[in-house]
Amino acid sequence: MPSICLYFEVHQPMRLNHFTVFNIGANHDRSSDYFNRKLNQEIFEKVAQKCYLPTNKILLELINKYDGKFRVSFSLTGTFIDYCERYMPSVLDSYKALFATGAVDFIEETYFHSLSSLYDDLDEFEKQVHMHRQMIKRIFNYEPKMFRNTETIYDNRIAKKIAELGYKGIITEGAEKILGWRSPNFVYKPVNANIKVLLRNYKLSDDVGFRFSSRNWPEFPLTAEKYANWMSNSSGDVINLFMDYETFGEHQWIETGIFEFLKHLPREAFKHDNLDFATVTEAVERYAPVGEIDVPLAISWADEDRNVSTWLGNDMQMACFNELKNIGIKLKEKSNERLLKTWRRLQTSDHLYYCSTKGLADGAVHAYFSPYDNPYEGFMNYMNILQDLKQRVVL
Amino acid sequence: MIGWEYPPFMVGGLGTHCYGLTRSLTHMGVKVDFYMPQTKHGATSDNRNLVIKEVGETTVFPYDRPESNEIAGQFFDVVARYNTLVVAKVKGTYNVIHCHDWLTIQASITLKDLLGVPLVLTVHSTEYDRSGWLHPNQWFIDIERGGMEKADKIIAVSQFTKRTIIEKYGINPDKITVIYNAVYPISEGKKQKLVLFFGRLTIQKGADVFLRAAKKVSEFEPGVRFVVAGAGDLLPELIKQAVDLGISNRVIFTDRLTDDEMKHMYGIASVYVMPSVSEPFGITALEAISAGTPTIASKTAGVCETFHNCLKVDFWDSDEIASKIISLLRHESLSKTLTENGRQEIELFTWDNVAEKTLDVYNGLNTARLKKQLEERERIYELNTAYLKHKKK
Structure with a gap:
C-alpha cells in the first residue's frame, strides 16, 4: 500500500540591489547595501498573502478534519525564516500551529539554501546545516531527522556526510539516470553510506507543480479524483510528491483551482483503501530499502538536465562560484562575524541561478523567477557585489 | 526595387538591407531590377536575376538631414532629380514596386499610378528617428506620410518602427508587417583593449554619450582605447568634447571607413557600443556580435526587441554604459x-529569412489584389441584380 509523502520546499532568496562597477569599494559601510530590502519585503508580503497564509490555513483545516491522518512535511530555509521574523511573524505562527498538530514534519537543509555542498571540503556545508538545526530547534523545539539539500542536490559524498551527521534519511530527485528501470516509489540506500533515500516521483510531482494549469496538457484539467486514482494504481511503497510550496497560489494562481485541488485531495485519497499519508520521517521508518543508488556526479531536481548545470552551467556562473569560494577562504583567516554573515547570505543558490543562460524551454522558467532582465545583468550585479566584498575582506 | 545606396557605396542600414535582400530574393528566383543613383564606384551584380540600373549622376551626399542650408538645398535637389530620372528611366512591366524610405518615395508614388502595380514601402527610419525626436521637419514627414498612405503594404524593421508609423503617421496597422534585419557574419580578429562606436555622427546615434562613458571608463581602466568610427555633421563638436573631457589621447576619430576597414574594426574590438537615441533596428549591433564582439545597445533599439544575447541600456545613462564596458573588459x-x-x-538572422518574409508580403499583395477584384465584381453583380429587380417591378 503506497503512502503518499507530501513535502514542500519553502524558500525566499535575498534579492540584491543594483550595484555598478562604480559602487565597488565606494566606502559604504553597511552590508544591507547589497540587499534590496524594499523589494524583498514587498515580494515576501505578496507571496505570504497569496500562498503561505492561505495554504497553511487549508492544511490546518484538513489535518483537523481528518484527525491527523492527512500528513505533510516542510523544509523552511533560513532566509525564509528571517523574513518571517522581520516582516510577518504571523506566517511563522501559522507554521507553529501546523507543527502543534503532530501531523507535520520539518526537514533539515543548509540555512542559506546554498551550494556549499559542492565546495572542495564540506566544513562550510556542515556549519550551515548546523545553523539551520539551531534555528529549527529555537523556533519549534524540534530536531529534524531528515535532510534535503538545496534543490535536492545529491551525490555520494553528500549522502555520506549526512549519514555521518546522524540523519535517518535524505531526499533527492528520482532521476532516471540513477534509477534506470527502477521505480522511485521505494526507499533506497546509497552505495557508500548507511542512510535511507527518498526519491521524488517527478512525473506525479510536476503534474501538480508545472502542468496543473497547462491547457496544452492532455490531462487538463487535473482533478483530485483523477490524481488519487493515478496514485492508487501506482505500485510501490511510497509516492514522494515534492514541490515548491509557492506552487499553491503563486506559481499556480488561485484562479487555476489549485486550492480546490488541495482541499479535495485527502478525501479523494481516502476513498482508496490502499492509500494513506506519511511524513518523510515516517516513510523512512516504515519502509526498508529495496536497492542501492550510486551517484558519483551531483544530481538535482532542477530543469530537464536534473544536474547542477542550472547553477554552474556557464563560465559566468563558474567565475562567481569560484570567487565566492575564494572569498570564503580569505574570510575564515579573519574573524569578522558581520562579513561572514554577508558572505553566507550571498551564497544563496538563487544568485547563481539568475546567471543561467539555458535556452528556450528551461530559460523560460528562469526568466519567470529572476528579478533581472537577463542572465548577464544578473552576473554583473552579483559579480560587482562579490568584488566589493572581496575588497572589504582584504582591507 | 528603388533604392538609394548599394555596396560599395553605402552610408547606412538601408544599403546593407537592399544588398542582402536583393541577393537572397534573386537566388530564390525572383527577378529584380534595382534602381539607384549613379556613383563613381559603380555597383555591379553577379546574378542574372538582379539587374542594377544606375540613374543619373550625383556625387556622394549625406543620408541624413543636412545641417547647413547650402548643402541641404543641393541635397534636396539631388533627391528630387533622382526621383524624376527614375520615373523617366523605368521601362518594362513589373509585378511589384518596392521602395525604401523617403528618398525614393516620390518616384514610387508616380510609378505606382503610371504602371498600375502595387507598391511596397520598407521603412528603415523615419524623420522622427533621424531628428532624435527633437525637431522633426514637417517637410520630410509629409513625404513619408504620402508614401505610407499610397503604399499597399509597408514593411517596418521593428515593432518600434511599426508603432511610430501607426501613432505618428496615422497608418492602418493591418498593412504593416515587421521584418527584422539580418547580417552576413564578419570574421573575428585579434582582440585588442578597444571599445568601438560606429555610426553616422548625428544626434540620432548618441556618440556624445559614448564619449561621456569613455571618460568614466578611462578613470578606472587606464589601458583602454576608444574608436569613434563614422562621419557626420557632429564630428568637429565631438572632437571638441573629447578634448574638453581630457580623453583626446584615448579616443581615435576615424571619419568614414571603407567596408573592409570597418570589418577589421569589428573584428579587433573588445566591446561595441550602440547608444542610439532612436534606432529603428541597428544592423551594426548584429555585425559586431557576428564578429565576436560583445555588444551594449540602447534598450529601445529595434534589435533589442528580438535579440537576447547583448547588454541593454538606457541611451542617456553613460554611467551604466561605462559600468557595463568595464564589466566586459574585466570578466572574460x-x-x-x-x-x-x-x-x-545570430544564425537565426539571415537575409534568406528576410527575403522569404518579404516574398510573403509580395504574395499577400497579389491575394489582396485578387480579393479586391473579386469584391469589385461582386459589387457590380449586386448592382446589376438590384437593377434587374428594380426593372421587373
Missing part, C-alpha cells in the same frame, strides 16, 4: 558567454 567569463550565445543566436 561574461564576454565569452555573451559571444558564444550571441553567435548561436
